[in-house]
Amino acid sequence: MTSALPPQFDPRSLEAKLYAWWADQGQFAPAAEGDPYVIMLPPPNVTAQLHMGHGLNQAIQDTLARFERMRGRATLWLPGTDHAGIATQNMVEKLVAKEGKTRFDLGREAFERRVWDYVGETGATILEQIRAIGSSCDWSRTYFTLDPDLSRAVREVFVRLFEKGLIYRGKYIINWCPRCLTALSNEEAEKVETDGRIWKLRYPIEGGGTIPVATTRPETILGDSGIAVHPDDPRYAGLIGRMVRVPVADRLVPIVADEAVDPEFGSGAVKVTPAHDPTDFEIGRRHQLEAIDVMADDATMAGPVPARFQGLDRFVARKQIVAEFEALGLVEGVDNHHHAVGHCYRCDTVVEPRLSDQWFVRMAPLAKPALAAYRDGRLKFIPERRGEEYAQWMEGIRDWCISRQLWWGHRIPVWYCEAPGCGAISASRTDLTACATCGGPARQDDDVLDTWFSSWLVPFSSLGWPDQTPDLARYYPGDVLVTAPEILFFWVARMVMAGCEFMGDIPFHTVYLHGTVRDTQHRKMSKSLGNGIDPLDVVGAYGADALRYTVIAGTAVGTDLILDHEDIEGSFAPGRNFANKLWNAGRFILGSLTEVPRPLAGTHPNVVRREELGLADRWIIARCDHAVREATAAYQKFRLNDAATAIYHFLWSELADWYIEQVKPRLSGDQPGGDVARAVLAATFDVALRLLHPIMPFITETLW
RNA sequence: GGGCGGUUAGCUCAGUUGGUUAGAGCGCUACGUUGACAUCGUAGAGGUCACAAGUUCGAAUCUUGUACCGCCCACCA
Numbered sequence: 119m120t121s122a123l124p125p126q127f128d129p130r131s132l133e134a135k136l137y138a139w140w141a142d143q144g145q146f147a148p149a150a151e152g153d154p155y156v157i158m159l160p161p162p163n164v165t166a167q168l169h170m171g172h173g174l175n176q177a178i179q180d181t182l183a184r185f186e187r188m189r190g191r192a193t194l195w196l197p198g199t200d201h202a203g204i205a206t207q208n209m210v211e212k213l214v215a216k217e218g219k220t221r222f223d224l225g226r227e228a229f230e231r232r233v234w235d236y237v238g239e240t241g242a243t244i245l246e247q248i249r250a251i252g253s254s255c256d257w258s259r260t261y262f263t264l265d266p267d268l269s270r271a272v273r274e275v276f277v278r279l280f281e282k283g284l285i286y287r288g289k290y291i292i293n294w295c296p297r298c299l300t301a302l303s304n305e306e307a308e309k310v311e312t313d314g315r316i317w318k319l320r321y322p323i324e325g326g327g328t329i330p331v332a333t334t335r336p337e338t339i340l341g342d343s344g345i346a347v348h349p350d351d352p353r354y355a356g357l358i359g360r361m362v363r364v365p366v367a368d369r370l371v372p373i374v375a376d377e378a379v380d381p382e383f384g385s386g387a388v389k390v391t392p393a394h395d396p397t398d399f400e401i402g403r404r405h406q407l408e409a410i411d412v413m414a415d416d417a418t419m420a421g422p423v424p425a426r427f428q429g430l431d432r433f434v435a436r437k438q439i440v441a442e443f444e445a446l447g448l449v450e451g452v453d454n455h456h457h458a459v460g461h462c463y464r465c466d467t468v469v470e471p472r473l474s475d476q477w478f479v480r481m482a483p484l485a486k487p488a489l490a491a492y493r494d495g496r497l498k499f500i501p502e503r504r505g506e507e508y509a510q511w512m513e514g515i516r517d518w519c520i521s522r523q524l525w526w527g528h529r530i531p532v533w534y535c536e537a538p539g540c541g542a543i544s545a546s547r548t549d550l551t552a553c554a555t556c557g558g559p560a561r562q563d564d565d566v567l568d569t570w571f572s573s574w575l576v577p578f579s580s581l582g583w584p585d586q587t588p589d590l591a592r593y594y595p596g597d598v599l600v601t602a603p604e605i606l607f608f609w610v611a612r613m614v615m616a617g618c619e620f621m622g623d624i625p626f627h628t629v630y631l632h633g634t635v636r637d638t639q640h641r642k643m644s645k646s647l648g649n650g651i652d653p654l655d656v657v658g659a660y661g662a663d664a665l666r667y668t669v670i671a672g673t674a675v676g677t678d679l680i681l682d683h684e685d686i687e688g689s690f691a692p693g694r695n696f697a698n699k700l701w702n703a704g705r706f707i708l709g710s711l712t713e714v715p716r717p718l719a720g721t722h723p724n725v726v727r728r729e730e731l732g733l734a735d736r737w738i739i740a741r742c743d744h745a746v747r748e749a750t751a752a753y754q755k756f757r758l759n760d761a762a763t764a765i766y767h768f769l770w771s772e773l774a775d776w777y778i779e780q781v782k783p784r785l786s787g788d789q790p791g792g793d794v795a796r797a798v799l800a801a802t803f804d805v806a807l808r809l810l811h812p813i814m815p816f817i818t819e820t821l822w
Numbered sequence: 823g824g825g826c827g828g829u830u831a832g833c834u835c836a837g838u839u840g841g842u843u844a845g846a847g848c849g850c851u852a853c854g855u856u857g858a859c860a861u862c863g864u865a866g867a868g869g870u871c872a873c874a875a876g877u878u879c880g881a882a883u884c885u886u887g888u889a890c891c892g893c894c895c896a897c898c899a
Contacts (some may be wrong), residue, residue, distance in 0.1 A: 192833065193827095212827090220871075291897090309895085309896080316899080331899080332898095332899055333899060334899070335899090346899095378897085378898095379898090379899085380898050380899085382898085383833085383898045383899070384898080384899065385899095387899095388898085388899045389899075390899095391899095395897070395899075396897050397897040397898085397899075398897085398899085399897095400897085457897075457898090457899095471897085501827095503827070504894095506825080506826075506894095507826080507894055507895080509823085509894095510825075510894080510895065511894090511895075514877055514896085515896080603893085603894085606894090607894095634893095638833085638834080638889085638893075660861095671846095671847080672834075672835075672847090673835090674835075674837095676827095677828095677835080677836095678892095679834095680833095680834055680835080681834090682833095682834090688848070688849090689834090689848095691847085691848070691861075692848075694861060695847095695861045695862090696861090697861090698859065698861045698862090699859065699861080699862085701858090701859080702858045702859035702861095703858065703859075705857085705858050706857095706858030706859080707858080708858095710858090755838090757838090759835095759836075760836085762837095763836080763846070763847095766846090766847090769848085774858085774859085775863075775864095778858080779863090819831060
């Protein structure tokens, strides 16, 4: 029997002590000895509500953590939350709105206090819920991205990048959310495939004739400052340099030649709106066309637009402009048009590409080592194909817009000198009260940083960086990151970049991307669709172990988990039934042990001798050995569903259905071989419990 | 528009380098309940592995094409 078991299941090992410790504490094992193993918990929003995606995510991570711990590794699983700038601010603004106020009525400081109060009330909830489903994180190291320590890291990083010339400020076209009233990064503007319309319009040329253009956003016509055609397009060769009168806006603009225009598309002539489109912005810059911003922050028409459009919503203006073109007889046609439109990832509002003054991080230098880490095999993805998505993103990396027009977050540590003639701009680790250059009055930037600007540092900022702490020395770099694929770019890719830049090493060597939890129609579970399942309901009804087993066994590596929100009982029946079976088998086995069972191996004088074992005994021992090998191999390969299935099969079909039934006669009274059967039952059940413990910790702990 | 994944039993899904009768859970059928468990047991039905062609002694597995479904990326107005 001993030879059948890998060394980590030696009852005298650390694992056995851990069991005892667990029983006392019901908590994580302190990282004390052994090879460190580090898992980063993806930080949920402080205000997040637990959903089944968390359930799946936690079950996977906790299974890995417990497995590694039982192998004797000093396992650190770091929990924490992020402050979720936009989402949290939105929630508190809603509360404030119920009092008939806006954040501007309260003022910045009072509003920030309100958010802190709110976070103080709700912030721990998500972590408590995660705890309730059994996650054995190291709660003593729980972090929050706005904690002083992590904020210090944010400043350190900002200043370092600033001094290195990797942070810059400038006027560019960014994604603007007119509802959240802030700039967004490219990743935060989700492209949604939309069936829209494209209008084909004619602009009159000065001196006679018209030129056809196409647009999906007629409201931007008010900001047109040119028409562009391809330099080699014979249709328009004679028109380059001529002036065109933009209808409705009533503005004279030139026809310019630019390589960016695709002569094959539409009419081959494109209206140029430098203030509201990235391509147009580039064209405008090359030809000195004016960037005319025609919208206010809330995307109502404003600025140099005719009076009748002032204050109109952009979509109302769109209709009205089309109507005016029709009245002028300048509409050539309108077609259905399928294209991708950006939406705010927090409120789903259509984002407005808009010229704006923002802070950016130059990403190309940071991406280089992060891409190399993947290319040379140091960074692995599970499933593997996800690595190509990562590589593709890294190769096409674009600069990161990091400023947000919010109040909730890390305020940008930049001070502008207000002394006349100085104009110094300083980034500082400490708050400045005066200009670092001339000593004049200094004013801090009003904006805050993107939440991910703190999240991308978490693998080391949560361990005390920039100080060289013992934690940092021992636990960086970590091992594995388990998360949903949605935040591959938001968070995972950027953590790798930050790790390379500030720690000189990648923060983890394995990125495990699990699937998405969906309903039976394969729709993502979401609050708005009402198709979610609350993990706490499942825990309450069937237990955390049933939840964990069901989701672990139900999802192969990288595949989605389909659950039926209309049949929760049915969805979680596998786990519930298995927990029940295990419990009853345990009751029977423990009840049959009349005394301390004889050991199957070792030097004990009463050890079961090989020749005492019957055919059934030898068979179940062999099957047990097989299950250990199968499950251990599966755990190591992250094939948790295979591990779950292997243990399930051994426990249910082989041990319970077959062996227990087989030895029942021997167990009654004082039958010959009864003590051997008891010894085999105890030993094999013990092994099965340990094997299963990472997946079903509560019931196995209790039985053991 | 570019890249990628999926299509296997009524349902949800496994199937690890091509190799005997393709598996699991749930559901279904028949029978079974005095002692671990009906959240159970025993037995069983159910699949031309999306479709077409190809490679091979042999294909769910490899190649090509087709059709649906889905994901990621993208400044064709």
